[in-house]
Structures are given as structure tokens and as C-alpha cells.
Amino acid sequence: MSEPRESQGWEQLARRAAEGAAAPEESALLRELLVFTLDGDPYAIAVERVREIVRLRPITPVPRVPEAIRGVISLRGEVVQVIDLRRRIDLPPAEPTRSTRIIVLHGDDGRLSGLLVDAVSEVLRVTEDRLRPDGPGDATAVAGLCVRGDQFVSLVDLDRVLDLGDGR
């Protein structure tokens, strides 16, 4: 109870966006992105895919699954696999910190998945013209870039990240 609640704002924003309550007025081309950090760099995913953002909680390891899956968490009775995004995109491993978060995504088929990230920073509202579809050439999980000021934010290709094949 004494822990800071700074993630609450994002959580609400994300939920509202996901529910379509914050429909863009100014431009039909407006996109909302949830920005988070991995190994010091900003990454983003479409807010529509986010169901909620939760603090790190005990993750139960699961045998016989691809290495990128850290395990499962219990989310109010639902059991959800958590993908360690650092492992998934071959970044060096890191110990969890106070800002570590699990982003819970809904899949097309209604199944939930969790994404373990270093920190969640903001919801970015950008117009389509600030998106660069081509990412760094050899990336496996980045679908493009988004310009924020003079900084690039990597757009994560969730479909590829979540495609781990079916077991092993």
C-alpha cells in the first residue's frame, strides 16, 4: 500500500484508449502509442492492444516452453504467460527493478499475454506522418520507427513478438 502509484495514470490512460473513449478529434490519422523502455531505449506499441499494466509479481516458471517465456502470472484468477521482451529481442538480461512492469495485451483470439518491460513511460499521441515504416534493416521485432522530438521510438511488431510457434 505504501508503494508509489505512478503507474495508475498510464493504466487508466491505456484502458480509456483501449475502450475507445479517447477518440482522436483533431485528425483521423492520429495514433496513440504506449511507450516503454528496454535497456535504456524507448519502444512503443499501439495502445489498442493493451488491456492493463501491472507491477511485477511472482512469475511461475513453466517447463518445456521457448526461453523467451519467463513463466505465468495469476491475474485475478486468470493465468497468463509472460514474455520477457529483453530475451525475446536478444537484449542483455537485467534484474527487475521497482519500475519493472508487465504489460497485459489482448490477442485477436481473446487470449491474454504479458510483456515484461523495464518501465512504462508515457502514452504518445502522434500523427501518421511521424511514423517511419522502415526500421533498422536487420531487426526482427521492430516494425518501424516513430519520431519524438529528435529521438526515435522503436515500434514493436507485436504479431512477430508473440509468434513463438506452438510449444516445442
Next chain:
Amino acid sequence: MAARRSKSRARSKAYREFVSEAEEILERMRADLVDLGDQRQAGGEPDPDLVNRLFRSAHTLKGLAGMFGLDALSELAHHLEDLLDGLRLGRIDARSPAVALLDECVALFASQTQDLPDSAQRPADAAAIRALLGRIDAAAHPPATAPVADALTGLDLDPALLRALTEYEEHRLRENIKRGRRILLVEATFEILSFEEGLAELTKAVKEVGEVLSTLPAPGDAPESQIRFSLLAASEVDAATLAGRLDFPHTDVRTALDPNAPPPEVRAWGRARAPAAAEADIPLELPEPAAPGPRAEAPAAEPAEDLASAQEPVAGPAELESLKSISDTVRVDIRKLDELMNLVGELVIQRSAVAAIAQRLVADPATARVGAELQKVHKALERKLHELQSGVLEVRMVPLRQVFEKLSRVVRRLRRDLGKEVRLEIRGADTELDKLIVEELVDPLMHLVRNAFDHAIEAPAERQAAGKPEEGTIRIDAFQRGNHVVIEVSDDGRGIDAVAVRRRAEERGLVSREEVLTAKETLDLIFAPGLSTRAEVTETSGRGVGMDVVRANLTALGGVVDVASTAGRGTRVTLTLPITLAIIQALIVGVSDQRFAVPLNAVHESLLVDPAEIQRSEGRELLNLRGDALPLRRLAREFGLPEAPVTGKTYVVVLGLGDARIGLLVERLEGQQDTVIKPIQGPVQQIRGVTGATELGDGTAVLVLDVSALVDDAVRRREAA
């Protein structure tokens, strides 16, 4: 009417409900019609209960169709009702061709229901219905026959009692008189508090020797706390014999009509009874509706009462009443129950958090008193939660009866089609199981019964030669045993030919010629994929479905199947199933820093084993379990977890579904717990060796082991070796 229809149109959901409800009723009617057909063929009188049930079904259909504005179907149901009414009142002879129309009616109704578009825009096939209606009318209202001389004149009964009989009861009375049975009047007095049981017992006892024509509350001078009933019965035995059989206090039996005795002396009934000639005044002629009288309040004659009011062809208050009774039952999507179950599961978890807080408070002297209070409250909460949990579970429970009825229909059909004399005996149809499990049981049970019918029961000549009764018997017993339900399917057929099974298994390469198997192991080969001991596949036992599928189905339900057979004497297949899938008892085991849940129904025992007892054969670890070799698996190794060095004794959990057993080596046993198994969501759809996960009190997820996969893996490795 039009308004009603357009309103209904908007409710396609309601239509689906109508269809599903109607289908259920039609299903039941089909079953009853098959029974009726059997009785006709046997040349006997149709069972009044059966006809009444059919009549009630038709009546309900009529009400339903009317409620949904489906006038054509309602009309059809109405005529069906008419036809059945004629049959139960004896206006239509059971052997008349009119009875065949019943089948047609039900079939037409079923096809119309199936074709019903969501919006019910398209009128039902009016032409087909009208054509059938015409034929029913012709059959249901045959030219009136001359009234027979009144057989009731000779009865030594209170005319008031006779007047109170319904049309149907009177019909049965006449019918029994015609057959020369004795008409007896049983009068009994019961304590008002317990009369229902007493009356039920009495009725049962009387039924053993005859037919109960009517049960009426008897007027009289019974004290406040007591109630008197008259049972009008027809029987072959005389009053003294019946009285001798009835071991009830305050019960008298007297003869109202004895065909073998001279006409009884006229008795006085309060007022002087009129001589026989005047009895025609008593309004008893058949077409008269039953006179309203003391019957209206008769509490004990309820089924008959329903029917009496149901004869009213237009919707009167009685009909509204019966529609209301339909809605007493709520159809619930099982997923909604699952959601409730989940909620309860979460509450259970919250509860353990409260327990932990209470414990902490108690431990601190400063807060010990509050803590103790909280513990008390927590106890009460725990009890209520438990009740809630069992309440929700109970809602999911359905009796096996429905499945068993399907089976007996199948057997009847087979008997007719194949001309084989086989009787199906069913016991324990009221045994309850989770609805989902019951659904999944239909196919395996059907297969077992067909197998028994087709393969096990010999031809009559063969049976006679073996000194068995010509008629074979298939028996189904269901009963509860602890947290399981056991269903046994047994037959008195030829038994399983172990030699043929062995030969077949060798042909298929399932066992080698050298391998030594016990009798039981040989028998169990029938569950191996692709093994059937009869070369030819008949229509009856189906194609491609074998005992392997039965076992797979059972395993998927967390159940077990076993077989026992004696050559020449018969076979018994035993299915053991958990009562529910929603909550399972699990054993929590630990390896390294992990915990796992093992479904308790797969746990046979747990052993504390000295590492020195573990033996090895070709690198595989074994344990000598009372003389049997128990293959061991180390859970840590299976799941790639760090293994703690074995220092002292270690735990082995003996697991098995069916007959295969393995020993699972774990480091800790952490107790038993009720758990709700949840599917694991995420990118990986199936994790071998894991069926799901469950949340423990501290909010962490714990994986639930898939015992059948673990055992299969072990068995496969043995085969590969």
C-alpha cells in the same frame, strides 16, 4: 396476435430457447413413443403412466408454441394432445392405426422446429401440418360406439366417491371391471405431518398387487392432526389378502366389487342408497366432464388433477398455470456457471489472505485480541464460502438418467433391428455428475453398450448350449464412491478371448512374441489403438471407434477405465470419473523452489523412499513396489529444474490413470487443496505435461501436472527402449 408475433420476432434468442426446450420435450416423446410401440407389439394395454406422460409433453409443447406465437405448431401440438387424450381415455384403441400418427406428428413437429428461422418469419409448412391435422381428426374422433351397459351399478361404493373420479380414472375403473378384477377400497389414516411418506408407501404396496385407480382424501371424523385417504384399487387378490400384505396401522381394506361373489348386499351410506335401477341418475356417463366436487381440493391426486384441467382446449386459468410451471426451471449457459465458479474461487483465495492477516495480528501481543476476533469472523466466512462453493457445484450436477435413457433406446432399436434378445438393466440413474462430464460420457457409454450387444452377447442357440438364458443381459450400474462416480457396464456374454487379443496385438506389433504378459495386461491390450478382436466391423459397433477412443475420452475427463472379463461368463468395464471438473482436489508437491499441483484423483499413494531402494535397469530408475516394478520419473529432471542432491529420504508419489503407474520423485509434499484449474493463456497454446494452472492462497500461479501425459511419456520411453 400480430402484435405478439412482431414482438416475438425481435427476440431471436427467445426462439433459440424455444427450440432447445422443444427439442428436449420431443426427445422425451420419441423415447416414450418407442416404449409405447413396444407395448403395442407385445399386444398389451399401454401403460397409463406412459400415455399420461406423452399427453403432458404434448400439452407443454402446445403451451410453448402458443407462447411464441407459432400458431401452426401450436395447432399441431393441440391435435397431438387430442389424439393422446383419446388414447388415454380409451376412446382410441391402442392397436388402432391412429397411434402410428403419433410418430408422424412428433417427426413433423421436430422437422418444423428445426427449420424454424431465427425470426420465425417463414410460416411453418402449413400444408404439411394441415394434411396431418385432417388425418388426426379422422382418427381421434371415430364414430361414437353404443354405450355399454353401465358396469358401475354393481359397485359397493359411495356415489360421492364415484362422482369425484376423473374421466380417466373412471375409464380405468370400467376397464378393470370389464377384465373381471376385484375392486377394493383401502382406507387409511395418517398423521398430517408425515402423510406424504405414508401415502407413498401405501400406494407402492398396493401397486405390488394391483392398480391404484384413484387416491382421494376421505371425508370423516379424523382428528385435526390426522388425515384420511381412500385408495380405489383394482386387483386380482381379495381384500383379506391385500389387507394381510399392508403392514400399516389404521388401514382398512374392503371389497367394492368381487366378480366371483354374488352381488353384495346393498349398504347404507348415511342416507339410504337408491336401488340399482335409480343409479342411472348418477352422472357418470363418459362424455360428461368430471363434476367439480371434493376433487378440486384433493391434494394427493395431483398428477391426475393436472391432466383433468389440461383437457380444457382453450387457454383458461389452468393453462396459464401450466405455462407458469414451465418457467419455474431456468436454463443456464454452463459458461455462466463457470464464471460464478471462478468468482467463488477468487473469494476462496481472498479468504486465505484474510486468514494470514488474522494470524499476524494474533502473533503480535498488541493486536492479539482483534486478531482473535478476526479469526472467528474468518471461520464463519470460510464456512459460508464452502456452502456457496458446494451450492454452485450442485447446480452443475445432473443425473445420469438422460444418458441412460438414450442407451436403452439404442438397445431397443438394436433389438428390433437385429432380432437379438438382449435386456438392458439400469441401476443408479439418479447418480449425479457434472453436466459437462455427462455430455462427454454419451459416446463412450454408447460404444460400450453397442460393443456388448454386438460382440459379447452370443446368438440364442449358442447361449442355450452354454446353459445360459436365451435372453442376454447388459447391465449398467452407476454409483458414487467418495469424490468419484463409478459406472459399470457389464454383460453376461462370451467374455473377451484373451488368446485372440494377444494374437491380434502381436500381428499389429503391439507386443513381441516373447513378451510375457499377465492376464490383466493382456486384457488391457484392448485399449491399444487399432485393436479389435473381431475381423469384421459391423454397423452396430461403428467404424473406427474402439476401446482406445473410450479410454482417450475418459482420460480427457480425468477418469479411468478398467476391464475385467471371464471367458464364457461375461465382461465388466468400469469407468471411474471425478464428480466435477470445476474444482479438483490437488496434492501440492515441491521440487527445487517450485510447487506443482497433482490432481488427487490420479494419486494412488505417496511413499517415503530411501535413495538406496531406487534400482536401475538400462539406466531407467525403478522402485520395487510390493513386487511390481514401478518406473520412476524425477519431476525436477522432467521439467529441467535444478535437482537438489538427495541427502535423506525422498518422496515418491505413485500416479496412474487406468492401470499404468509411475512413481514421481518430488522433494516436498505440501498438502492437499481444492483448486480451480485455469487454462494458461498466452502465445504458447499447449505445454506438454501441464494441463493448466491454479492460484494458491498467496496469489502465485501453480502449474497443474497432466498426469496422463507424464504416464504416456514414461510408457512411450519404455516402448522405445
